[in-house]
Amino acid sequence: MQKYNGVDFYSFEKTLTDEQRSIRDTVRGFVENKFMPLVRDSYRDGTFPLELSSEMGQIGLLGSSISGYNCPGLSYTDYGIICQELERGDSGLRSFASVQGSLVMWPIATFGSDEQKEKWLPALASGSAIGCFGLTEADHGSDPGSMITTATPDGDNWILNGNKMWITNATTADVAVIWARGPEGISGFLVEKRTDGFSSAPIHGKMSLRASDTGELILDNVKIPGSCQLPGAKGLKAPLACLNQARYGIAWGAIGAAAACYDHALKYAQEREQFDKPIAGFQLVQAKLVEMITEITKAQGLVYRLAQLKDAGIDDVYLTSMAKRNNVAMALDCARVARDILGAAGITDDHPIARHMANLESVYTYEGTHDIHTLIIGAEITGIPAYRG
Amino acid sequence: MKIAVCVKQVPDSETRINLAEPSAELDRSGFTRVLNPYDAYAVEEAIQIKEKLGDDTEVTAIIIGGEQVMESVKKDCLAVGCDKAIRVTDELDNAEALQIAKVLTAVVKRDGYDLVLCGKQAIDDDDSQVGIMLAELCDMAHVSVVTDLEFDGNNFTATREIEGGSEVVKGATPALFTCQKGLNEPRLPSLPNIMKAGMKPVELLTCADLGIEVPAAHTEITTYIPPAKRGECKIIENEDPAAAAQELAKLLREEAKII
Ligand SMILES: Cc1cc2nc3c(=O)[nH]c(=O)nc-3n(C[C@H](O)[C@H](O)[C@H](O)COP(=O)(O)OP(=O)(O)OC[C@H]3O[C@@H](n4cnc5c(N)ncnc54)[C@H](O)[C@@H]3O)c2cc1C
Numbered sequence: 001m002q003k004y005n006g007v008d009f010y011s012f013e014k015t016l017t018d019e020q021r022s023i024r025d026t027v028r029g030f031v032e033n034k035f036m037p038l039v040r041d042s043y044r045d046g047t048f049p050l051e052l053s054s055e056m057g058q059i060g061l062l063g064s065s066i067s068g069y070n071c072p073g074l075s076y077t078d079y080g081i082i083c084q085e086l087e088r089g090d091s092g093l094r095s096f097a098s099v100q101g102s103l104v105m106w107p108i109a110t111f112g113s114d115e116q117k118e119k120w121l122p123a124l125a126s127g128s129a130i131g132c133f134g135l136t137e138a139d140h141g142s143d144p145g146s147m148i149t150t151a152t153p154d155g156d157n158w159i160l161n162g163n164k165m166w167i168t169n170a171t172t173a174d175v176a177v178i179w180a181r182g183p184e185g186i187s188g189f190l191v192e193k194r195t196d197g198f199s200s201a202p203i204h205g206k207m208s209l210r211a212s213d214t215g216e217l218i219l220d221n222v223k224i225p226g227s228c229q230l231p232g233a234k235g236l237k238a239p240l241a242c243l244n245q246a247r248y249g250i251a252w253g254a255i256g257a258a259a260a261c262y263d264h265a266l267k268y269a270q271e272r273e274q275f276d277k278p279i280a281g282f283q284l285v286q287a288k289l290v291e292m293i294t295e296i297t298k299a300q301g302l303v304y305r306l307a308q309l310k311d312a313g314i315d316d317v318y319l320t321s322m323a324k325r326n327n328v329a330m331a332l333d334c335a336r337v338a339r340d341i342l343g344a345a346g347i348t349d350d351h352p353i354a355r356h357m358a359n360l361e362s363v364y365t366y367e368g369t370h371d372i373h374t375l376i377i378g379a380e381i382t383g384i385p386a387y388r389g
Numbered sequence: 390m391k392i393a394v395c396v397k398q399v400p401d402s403e404t405r406i407n408l409a410e411p412s413a414e415l416d417r418s419g420f421t422r423v424l425n426p427y428d429a430y431a432v433e434e435a436i437q438i439k440e441k442l443g444d445d446t447e448v449t450a451i452i453i454g455g456e457q458v459m460e461s462v463k464k465d466c467l468a469v470g471c472d473k474a475i476r477v478t479d480e481l482d483n484a485e486a487l488q489i490a491k492v493l494t495a496v497v498k499r500d501g502y503d504l505v506l507c508g509k510q511a512i513d514d515d516d517s518q519v520g521i522m523l524a525e526l527c528d529m530a531h532v533s534v535v536t537d538l539e540f541d542g543n544n545f546t547a548t549r550e551i552e553g554g555s556e557v558v559k560g561a562t563p564a565l566f567t568c569q570k571g572l573n574e575p576r577l578p579s580l581p582n583i584m585k586a587g588m589k590p591v592e593l594l595t596c597a598d599l600g601i602e603v604p605a606a607h608t609e610i611t612t613y614i615p616p617a618k619r620g621e622c623k624i625i626e627n628e629d630p631a632a633a634a635q636e637l638a639k640l641l642r643e644e645a646k647i648i
Binding site: 002003005018019021022023025026029030058059060061064072073074078082 | 403459460463464468577578579580581583584586587
C-alpha cells in the first residue's frame with residue numbers, strides 16, 4: 001500500500017506555517033519509520049516499546065508545549081498536530097506522550113517548585129525519566145473528588161496511603177504524580193520509584209490500549225519529604241486542570257486514529273475487487289467513506305478552532321470537553337465502519353483497524369468518559385450540573 | 390573547514406502527473422515538493438562530518454529556486470544542522486545540468502569550500518550530472534555514487550558503487566562527492582531545531598551578484614510524453630510451482646521475448 005499522507009480534505013494544513021508542516025512531517029516520519037514496525041508485536045505482547053522513549057525525547061515530543069528546562073515551548077496548534085500524528089500510529093503512543101507531557105511535566109511546570117522543575121523537567125523532556133499520573137482509584141473514577149487516598153503530615157514529611165488504579169506508565173515510571181486527600185483538601189505529590197512502601201502492579205487481560213503500560217499503584221505508608229509536595233496544586237481543580245491539557249491532545253489524537261482507519265479503508269476498497277469491480281465503486285461503500293471523511297473534516301474544524309482559542313488564552317473546560325467528546329466518538333465510529341469495509345480482513349492485526357477500534361474504547365472512557373463530558377457541556381449551557389443528585 | 394551541500398527541491402515521488410497526451414508543458418501546480426532524497430544523504434553526511442570535526446566546521450546548503458524551495462531548505466537542511474543557506478533566486482526551473490553547475494560554480498568559487506556534497510542525482514530529471522560538472526568546473530577531485538566516506542579533515546577514502554561491486558578511491562580536499570543511498574540514515578529534525586531553523590541566516594543571491602550572466606541553455610525540452618499504457622497482466626494459475634516456473638520461462642522467451 002502507498003504511504004500514509006494524512007487526511008486533510010479542507011486543506012487546514014495549508015494555513016499552517018512552514019514550521020508546523022515540518023513538525024507534522026517529523027512526527028509522521030518518526031511514527032512511520034520507528035513506531036509502525038514495532039506496534040504489532042508490542043500490541044500482541046501488551047507492552048509499550050520503551051526503547052522509543054529517548055528518541056521521542058530527542059525529537060522533542062515530550063512536554064513540547066512547556067517552555068524552558070530543555071522543552072521546546074510550542075504552541076497549542078503545534079502540540080495538537082503532534083498528537084494527531086502520534087495517534088495515527090496508536091492511541092498507546094499518544095497516551096505515552098500525553099501522560100508524560102500533559103499529566104506529569106505540565107503539573108510540575110505549573111504547580112511545582114523550582115527545585116522540582118530542575119530535578120524533573122529536563123529528565124522527563126529527554127525521555128530518560130518516565131512519569132505517571134495517579135488520580136483514579138478503583139472505586140473513584142468519574143468522581144475523583146471522592147478519592148480515599150490520604151496524605152497525612154508527619155513533622156516535615158508526608159505519609160501517603162491508598163491505591164491508584166488504571167494508571168498509564170504505572171510500572172515503568174520513575175516518578176509518579178500522586179493526588180491524595182490531606183488536611184487542606186486534595187494535594188499533589190511527586191513520589192519516586194523505589195520509595196519504601198511504594199509499588200506497582202500491571203493490569204492483565206486488557207483488550208484495549210495494549211501497547212501501553214497500564215497498572216495499579218500501591219501506597220502503603222509511603223513517607224516522603226515535604227519538598228515532594230507540589231506547592232501550587234491546591235484542591236481538585238489542580239488535577240482537573242492537568243486533565244484539561246491532556247484532553248485537548250486527545251481531541252486531536254482521535255482524529256489521527258480516525259484518519260488512519262479511513263486512509264487504510266479507502267486504499268483497501270480501491271484495491272479489493274468483488275463482483276468484478278473494486279468495492280470502492282459500490283455506492284454503499286462510497287457512502288461509508290464519504291461519511292467518514294466528512295466527520296473527520298468536521299472534527300478537524302473543531303480542533304483547529306479550539307487551538308486558536310487556547311493559543312489566545314481562552315481555555316474553558318467545556319470547550320475542550322466538546323472536542324474530546326465529539327472527536328473520540330467520531331473516531332470510534334470511523335474505526336467500526338472501516339472494519340466493516342475490510343470485511344474479515346478487518347478483524348486481524350495484519351491491518352491497523354481493529355487495533356484502533358479496540359484502543360478507542362479506552363480513549364472514550366479515560367480523561368472523562370463521553371457521558372461525563374456530555375454533563376460538563378450540559379452544565380455549562382443549562383447552568384444546572386447534572387452529575388449529582 | 391567549509392562544507393557546501395548542493396540541494397534541489399523535487400516533486401514527491403508519489404506525485405501524480407496529469408498528462409493525457411504529449412505536450413510541451415507539464416502542469417506542475419499540484420505537485421507536492423520535497424527535498425531530493427539523495428540530497429538528504431548529502432546533508433546528513435555533511436552534518437556527521439561537522440559533528441566529527443567540531444564546531445569550526447561550517448555547513449552551507451546551496452539551492453537555486455524561488456521562494457517555495459525555502460520550506461525544504463528550512464526543514465531538511467537548516468533544521469537538521471546546516472548552519473546557513475544560500476539561495477540563488479534567478480529563474481532557472483527545468484534548466485540543463487550545465488546551467489545549474491555553472492551557477493553553483495560561481496558560488497563555490499566565491500566562498501572556497503573544502504568539501505562539496507551533492508545527491509547522486511535528482512529524482513525528477515535523473516540527469517546525474519550536476520555534481521560532476523561542478524567539480525570539473527571548480528577543478529576539484531570528485532567521486533560519484535558514494536556509499537561510504539571516511540574523512541580526516543584533509544584526506545578522504547570514498548567507496549563508490551560500480552557495476553557488480555565497489556571501488557575504493559583516495560584523495561584530498563578540495564573534493565566533491567555525489568551521495569548514494571546507503572551512505573547514512575538521514576535524521577529527523579527535532580522540534581526545537583525546526584523552530585530555530587527560521588532564524589538561521591539565508592543569503593539571497595542573483596547571478597548578477599555573483600558576477601556572471603544567467604547561463605544560457607544549449608537545448609530545449611520540446612515534448613513530455615506520458616508512459617505507454619501497461620499491457621494486460623497475465624496470471625499463471627498452476628498449483629505446482631515448478632510447472633508454473635516452466636510456463637513463465639516459456640512465456641518470457643516466446644511471447645515477451647526477453648530471455
Ligand atoms: C487504558 C486506561 C488508562 C488510564 N490511565 C489513567 C491514568 O494514567 N491516570 C488516571 O488517574 N486514570 C487513568 N485512567 C482511568 C480513567 O480516567 C477512568 O477509567 C475514567 O475516569 C472513568 O472512571 P471509571 O473507569 O471508574 O468509570 P465509572 O466512573 O465507574 O463510570 C462508569 C460509567 O458510568 C458513567 N457515569 C459515571 N458517573 C456518571 C454520572 N454522574 N452521570 C452519568 N453517567 C455517569 C460513566 O460515564 C461510565 O459510562 C485510565 C483508564 C484506562 C481505561
